[in-house]
Amino acid sequence: MKKTTLLSLCFACLLGLPLRAEVIPVDTIPFELGADKRLYVTVYINGQDDRPLRFLLDTGATDVVLNSNSPRTEGLAAFTESVENNSANSVETIPSTESSQVVRMGSRAISGLKLIAIPYPPDAWDGVLGLSYLRNFDVCIDYRRKAIFLYELGDGQKAVSDKAVRLKMDYCLGVPVVPVDVKVNGVDYQVSVAVDTGSDRVFDLNTPFVRRNGLLDTQKPFAISRIAGTVKDGGELQNVYFDSVSLEWLVLPRIPGAFSTVTTGVQASEAMDGVLGNNFLQRFNQLYDFKNNDLYLEVNDRLYTPFYDFLVR
Incomplete structure (x- = not known):
């Protein structure tokens, strides 16, 4: 009798557990x-x-x-x-x-x-x-x-892993931006950055943000880059190291980023502080919940992929 009661109670407890709803992609x-x-x-x-x-x-x-x-x-x-x-x-x-x-x-x-x-x-x-x-x-x-x-719009969040970081999306210049914490030269900054899978960059801080915070020439660049945009002479990026980049509770140390000197276009805009490119984003599985304006990032097995091959030679 005791055994039957115990099994009944266990079954009742299981029924009370919230189950993750299965959602089928279209x-x-x-x-x-x-x-x-x-x-x-x-x-x-x-x-x-x-x-x-x-x-x-x-x-x-x-x-x-x-x-x-x-x-x-x-x-x-x-x-x-x-x-x-x-x-x-x-x-x-x-x-x-x-x-x-x-x-x-x-x-x-x-x-x-x-x-x-x-x-x-x-x-x-x-x-x-x-x-x-x-x-x-x-x-x-x-x-x-x-x-x-x-x-379907609104269904994507049902497929999100519990291990994912959630970032709230807003829009600037028509593209999604998210809040990120970045530490540069020992100073913490809260920035709003575009999420750009079309960019092959890592993390560029826009020219107005760089100027406003006096960051240009505060580090010796490990490389100089020029943006291959729709014009040939597009400006210069000083590639440097950021102390860390934080996505909510997830902290990534020593991330190669860049200080922009571009004077026209998105990277010269004051509407956002910078751009996260695909060389950063590829380290995460991404869920864009466009109905609720949430971006979910879950670390994948590309986390430790070299940012630039020449840095590990």
Whole structure:
């Protein structure tokens, strides 16, 4: 009798435990991890299913972009309008279409989108998949499974691991920004930084923030970089070491970052303090909850991947 009572009580306790609701993605899309460690997916434009295109997945791009120098994009859309484009190092007026285009990744086609044209090198990629498409879903980037999972808006959080860090997303210049703590030269700063999977950088502090806090030339750079944006002479970045970068409770010591001297474009903007590039973000599986404006980051097995090969030679 005692044994029966004990089993009954255990069963009752189990019934009272909260269970994580299983959520099924609306689609699963494999991605290619490029030599530059960025994410590439197959995209189709305007129902041209016989013309698969290689697109860069870019959370730092507001729109979907066609590479006007790629022979594979010729004739896919009519660029009859123009828009002002803020790139990393410039502000330019560039061609755009009407907001009537159809973009498909996997089985998910979104209509009523505008495309813009940027002349990247012909072999770079065929286009860029930006937020005008991505924000129609909650988007999970899983490096372990090399797949992107699309969820109905609001459902993505149900798939988040308990080990993930949650950062609140806001928007500046049309792209998501999150709060981050960074320590530089022994001083702690709370910064708002863009989350940009399209950038191959690690963590750049914008020119206004660098100037305001007197950071330029406070360290001897281990390298000097120039941004390969939409203009050739785009400005300079002093690559230095940050003491640490903190994402809520997760502290990452000695992170290579940069002080920007760029005077035009996103990295010259006072709207945000800096940019987290994919060389930082690739160390985490990412869940973009675009309905609730939350970004979840879970450490993956790329955490200790070298930031730059020349630093470990």
